[in-house]
Amino acid sequence: MTKEDRQYINLDEIIAYEFRCKQETCGARITVIAAKGVVIPGNCPQGHDWVKPGMEAVAAHNALQQFLESVPEVERLKRFLGCELYLQLRYPQESQSDMVNKIRS
Ligand SMILES: [Zn+2]
Numbered sequence: 001m002t003k004e005d006r007q008y009i010n011l012d013e014i015i016a017y018e019f020r021c022k023q024e025t026c027g028a029r030i031t032v033i034a035a036k037g038v039v040i041p042g043n044c045p046q047g048h049d050w051v052k053p054g055m056e057a058v059a060a061h062n063a064l065q066q067f068l069e070s071v072p073e074v075e076r077l078k079r080f081l082g083c084e085l086y087l088q089l090r091y092p093q094e095s096q097s098d099m100v101n102k103i104r105s
Contacts, residue, residue, distance in 0.1 A: 007088070007089040008086040008087065008088050008089065009089065010084060010085060010086050011071050011075055011078075014034045014071060015033070015034055016031050016032060016034050017032050018030070018031045018032075019031075019032070019040065019041055019050070021044035021048050021050070023044065023046075023048040026044060026048055028045045028046050030045065034071065034072075035072065036069075038069070039065070039068075040065055040068070
């Protein structure tokens with residue numbers, strides 16, 4: 001597969017966010033339409049808690065929430081930027097380290 005085959009999206013192509021439960025044997029999903037005010041669901045449809053106790057869990061939750069809130073803000077203000085952000089998608093069979101090695105080469 002060549003680099004030209006890679007897929008890119010930019011932020012205005014995001015139409016929804018899908019949250020998937022990480023609880024073993026669950027994997028339930030909640031899809032939320034991408035718009036201002038997306039809030040991370042507190043539980044999966046099966047009742048597993050997605051808001052975990054502990055400082056690192058709170059930090060992770062806050063970082064994800066900030067990311068979700070920043071996407072529409074960047075879209076609103078992007079005309080003032082001198083560049084545009086494209087997100088490069090990894091093919092399912094590629095690992096993160098495969099991708100990093102290809103980008104560096
Ligand atoms: Zn679950």
